[in-house]
Amino acid sequence: MKSKNLFSTKGFFTLLLSVFAFSISAQNVTVSGTVTDDTGLEVIGATVIVAGDASRGTVTDFDGKYTLNNVPSNGSLQISYVGMVTQTIPVNGRTTIDVVLTSDSELLDEVVVTALGIKRDKKALGYAIQEVKGDDIIAAREVNVANALSGKVSGLQVIRSGNGPGGSSKIVIRGNNSVTNLNQPLIVVDGVPMDNFTGAKNNDYWNPSADMGNGLSDINPEDIESMSVLKGASAAALYGSRAGNGVILITTKTGRKNDGLGITVSSSVSAETIFMNPKLQSTYGQGSDGAYDALSSSSWGPEITGQEYTKWNGEKARMTVYDNLNAYFNKPGINLTDNIAFSQQYNNVSVYTSLGRTDDWSKIPGADLSRTNMTARATTKFGANDRWSTDTKVQYVKTNAQNRPVGGRNASNPFFTMYAFPRSLDILDFSNPVDDAGKMVWYQKTSPQINPYWLSKYRLSNDVRERFLMSGTLKYQFTEWLTGEIRGGTDMYFTQYDNKTYGGSPLTDTGRYSFGQDKFFENNYTALFTAQKDNVFGNWGLGGSLGGNLMHRKKTGISGGPDELLVRDLFTFGNAKNNVNAEREYNEKKINSVFGTAQLNYGGYFFLDGTFRNDWSSTLHPDNRSFFYPSISTSLVISDMINTQGKGMPSWFTYAKVRASFAQVGNDLDPYQLYNTYWIGKDPENNATAGTNNTLFDPGVRSELISSWEAGTELRFFNNRLGFDFAWYKSNARRQLLNLPMDPLSGYGSRKINAGNIQNQGIELMINARPVETKDFAWNMQANISTNRNTIVELTDDVKLYSLGGYDNLQVYATAGGNYGEIYGSKFKRVTDKNSPHYGKLIVDANGLPNGTPEKEKVGDQQADMLIGVTNSFQYKGLSFSFLIDSRIGGEMFSGTNFYLQGAGTAAITAPGGKRDEFIVDGVYLDANNQYQVNTTKVTQQEYWNRVTGDTGNLGISEANIYNATNIRVRNVQLNYDFNRTLLKNTPFTRLRMGVSVNNALM
Structure with missing residues (x-):
């Protein structure tokens, strides 16, 4: 349930402003009236001021009425409201003026936030930028803000983990640009960059670490006013080396004039269930x-x-047979989110504060997370003619997580145990996980599986993160066309975590303990001068900006603990049975920058922009620290040009624009990758040890360089009821920072070099439509469609396959002449002679079983052919219904889950039709004459699946578990009802909404 502007007292704010009204002169009058919209409904909270004097004003009350004293009889009133056309009406001595505000369907799209927080007319931009409104972020009801972008921005892909609301999500915009960096966009909140750390420190399938979430999840969705996605290099070039993968600009809310006290309260509760379980056989036992x-x-x-x-x-x-999955995961996960916010403006002072709380009790027993968000923001205007202004903000976030989920084939992952749990064994037999001797109760004494009930109570982890995001801006308006500002901001967080494993299990006899602390801060200081003036020389207008930035980032940490405790379950460092393992982390980085823009426009329909930025990075050698990034873009609003010339557009053709741009940005190094250093440690006898790092660094390496071209058009028809935004782009990321493999006898596994060229090329199409619009009913649709080919033009002469990750005999590569993210593994051996009548058949051995190829071959490609997101919303009077269809078309994936279940004999495919009859593999074998003969040897299901999951490596014959990654999901299904305002007149509410929503409703 959501309610807005609690405890409203009709006329309270009007009375408050009246106390500070100026004295009445003989020529002043009192004007009153009613403000309505173009459908006849009262507009609550519309701003009514004396034109040219913002200090004399009021807002409309609950009935849309206003009263304004001391109005010059020969003056004018200015009436405005968000999303409506502002009107200026002469008073002419009148004391009653009623106003009808009309909707401005283009207004919300006209001005967007661009790089450095500069607001620009969207029509002036020569590159693609897409904005998501805060209401759409809130409506998604996602704990992690990143997930709310799914399907809403063309060319943007959100890759979610399976670890619930506290899990991480990775954002990729227009493909991957680097084989060594994370390919994540820069996140900027109110002009200040924030650290978007992502996921687990170790994502290995066999031994993953806990998913610690990502930095963007710390932002309270209720605080967001809008999110602007800068996709291409031209849009992001002003952020330099940090913007090689795009930028997401988050603008948070400020105080606004509101009727009543301006208090907004929202509360939601949701239940989490397992979306889809693997198919298991139910006819064969342990x-x-x-x-x-x-x-x-x-x-x-x-x-x-x-x-x-x-x-x-x-x-x-x-x-x-037992339904162990539902028996163990027998309770739904519950998420409770509450938020209260205060927003108000008093003359030249605006204040926004909020307090949010999220509590998530996972469906996984023992795992829960709580998050508290506090925000305070104030803006002021002061001085002569309000030339000075300030904007200060503090955000505080505290996250406390217990037993964060761990994925992969890990004893701490209950799904690892439950998916392969013997079908005739009852998991409830182990619900009391410890016997009288303090030992874990389990059907095996030594097992890779761990009693999941024991895990939830005796293998415990806790992490607490406290985060501060602070910023302050001081701005001065020199003239109507020139402003200067200085801005400072910091992002800092402190994380403390400990892990306790009790004794009495196959993991440890006496227990294990580890403890750690991390500290991070990033400071940014910016100075910026901005100028903009139209009609400088006739119809020519000029604009520009010049500024600089100082960035300083530092992270320190220490972690460690005893591998085995001396006294059972006494969790202290002093209780170590052997040496205490300890590691210290320290890295520091600085970037100094200057940047500028130049803008030229003619007649308000032709625009030409240029930008530059020069960075000096501390992580590069002094000879290579300086790198320069330029961009140029242009746009032509054809419809405005034609209308200006008096020719006029057809009535059905509302708007037409073309644009083009070129830019360069880049990626630099992480700290301490120039010079070779030694690691220091201890051996089991407590003696000091040292050694070289695995990578041989080269101090001469330079930053990666990304060159990007883009062209596009925007078209609107039928008075903006149908709109298209089309973009084509191509980018090439050269001078990749590669780790080139070396002979191990050299003492190094690889060396750092500049080489390679990664290309992304694609198209994007955004469609906005209002197919139906009547007085009581409206249907709105938005579609985002994109394709991208992420190819490797070249690597080096010595390297054709560059590993991006993998497990054992399954690897993901960037392939020279191929694609980024090709999957390599073993295939079934087949007849390859195209002249043979058995071409393509499996080759089996003397036992009738298939074999895998000894060398890795391409078995799939992770890249999607197309991403599609379609949002439909319907409104009938106060009732609204909406849903999002989020689709990924094409690409392949390897399923480690299915591989594991097949080997354990729990997968449904291991008992076709519920039976395990012997069968003949459809294939051929080589006879004594080296001729292929049709296979006639029967095998059992266990023999077959043991071969498939055990041949050629720990992940078996990879081809058997490569699947089409196409999926179509119905997300964010919502049904809401807004109560009629007339029903709320005698209540403390000015708006009341109730609704239900479902995420991931169907696939």
Whole structure:
């Protein structure tokens, strides 16, 4: 339920302003009236001022009425409201003036926030920028702001983890530009960059660490006014080396004039369920080779027919299949989010404060997260003619997480245990996880699986993060066309975490303990002068800006702990059985920058912009520290040009614009990657040890360089009821910072070099439409469609495959002459002779089983062919309904989950039709004469799947578990009802909304 502007007292704010009214002169009058919209509804909170004197004004009350004293009888009133056309009306001695404000369908799109927080007319921009309104962010009901962008911005992909509301999400805009960097966009909040750390420190399939979330999730969605996505290099060039992967600008709310006290309260509660479980077989029990084995962790045992058997603990029972997933994950996850905000403006002072609280109790037992957000922001204008202005803001975030989920094939991941849990074994037998001797209760004494009930109570982790985002701006208006400002901001957070593993399990006899602390800060100081004046020389207008920035970032940390405790379950460093392992982290980086822009426009329809930025980075050698980034862009508003010349556009053709741009940006190094250093450690005997790092660094490396071209057009028809925004782009990222493999005998595994060229080329199409619009009913639709080909033009002469990650015999590569993200692994051996009648058939061995290729081959490509997001919203009077269809078309993925279930015999595919009859693999074998013969040898399901999941490496024959990654999801389904304002007249509410929403409703 959401309500706005609580405790409203009709006329309160009008009376408050009247106290400070100027004395009445003989020529002044009192004017009153009613402000309505073009549908006849009263407009609450419209601003009514004396034109030219903002100090004399008021806002309309609950009934849309206003009264304004001391109005010059020969003056004018200016009436304004967000999303409506501002009107200026002469008083002419009248005392009653009623006003009808009309909707401005173009207004919200006309002015957008661009680089450095500069607001520009959207029609003047020669590059693509897409804005998402704060109301749309809130409506998504996502704890992580990043997830709210899914499907709403063309060319932007949100890659979510499966670790619930506290999990991380990665944002990629127009493909990957680097093989060594994270390819994440720069996040800027109210002009100040923030650190968007992402995910777990180690994402290895076999031994992943906990997902610590990402920095963007610390932002309270209720505080957001808008988010602008700067996609191409031209849009982001003013941010220099930090903007190689795009920029997301977040503008938060400021105080506004509101009727009543201006208090907004919102509250939501949601339930989390498992969206989709893997398909499991339900006819075969625990054991191997068709025989029951109480100690087996597999389900290759006998067919379940209700026969009597002896359980793991010696008890007799009837064999049956158990729904262990629903038995263990038997409660829905609950998320409760509350927010209260105060927004008000008093003359030249505006204040916005908010307090938000999120509590999430995960569906995974023992995992929960709480987050508290506090924001305070104030803006002022002062001095002669209000030339001075300030904007100060403080945000505080505290996140406390217990037992963050861990993915992959890890003992701390309950899904690892539950998905492969023997089908005839009852998980509830282990719900009391510790016996009288303090040992973990489990059906095996030594097992890679851990009792999940024991995990939730005796393998505990906790992390607490406190974060401050602070900024302050002082601005001076020299003239109507020249301003200067200085801005300072800091992002700092402190994280403390500890991990406790109790004794009495296969993991440890006496227990383990680790503890750590991280501290991070980034300071930014900016000075900026901006000029803008139209009609300087006839119809020619000029504009520009010049500024500089100082960035200083530093991160320190220490972590460690005993591998084994001396005294069981005494969690202190002094209780170490052996040495205490300790690691210290320290890195520091500075970037000094100067930047500028130059703008030329003619007649308000032709625009030419140029920008430059020069960075000096501390992470590069003094000879290479300085790097220069230029951009140029142009736009022509054809419709305005034609209308200006008096020719006129057809009535059905509302707006037409073309644009083009070129820019260069780049990526520099992380700290301490120029010179070779030594690591220091200790051996088991507590003796000091040292060694070289694995990478041989080169102090002569330079920054990566990204060159980008873009062209596009914007078209609107039928009085803005149908609109298109089309963009084509191409970027090439050269001088990649690669780790070139070296001979291990050299003492190094790789060396850092500049080489390579990564290309992204694609198209984007945005469609906005209002197919139906009547007095009571409206249907709005927005579609975002994009394609991108992320190719590797070249790497080096010595390297054709560059590893981006992988596990054992499965690797993801950037392939020279191929694509970024190609999947390589083992394939089924097949007949490759195209002249053979058996071409393409599997080749089996003497036992009738398939084999995998010994060398890795391409088995898939991660890249999607197309991303599509379509939002439909319908409104009938006070009832509204909307939903988002978010689609990824094409690409492939490897399923480690299915691979694991197949080997354990729990996957439904291991018992086709519920049976495990012997079968013949459709293939051929080589006879004694080296001729292919049709296979006739029968094999069991266990023999087949043991071969598929165990041949050629720990991940088996990769091809068997490569799947089409196409998916179509229905997200953000919402049904809301806004109560009629007339029903709220005698209540403390000025607006009341109730609704329900569902995320990830269908796939």
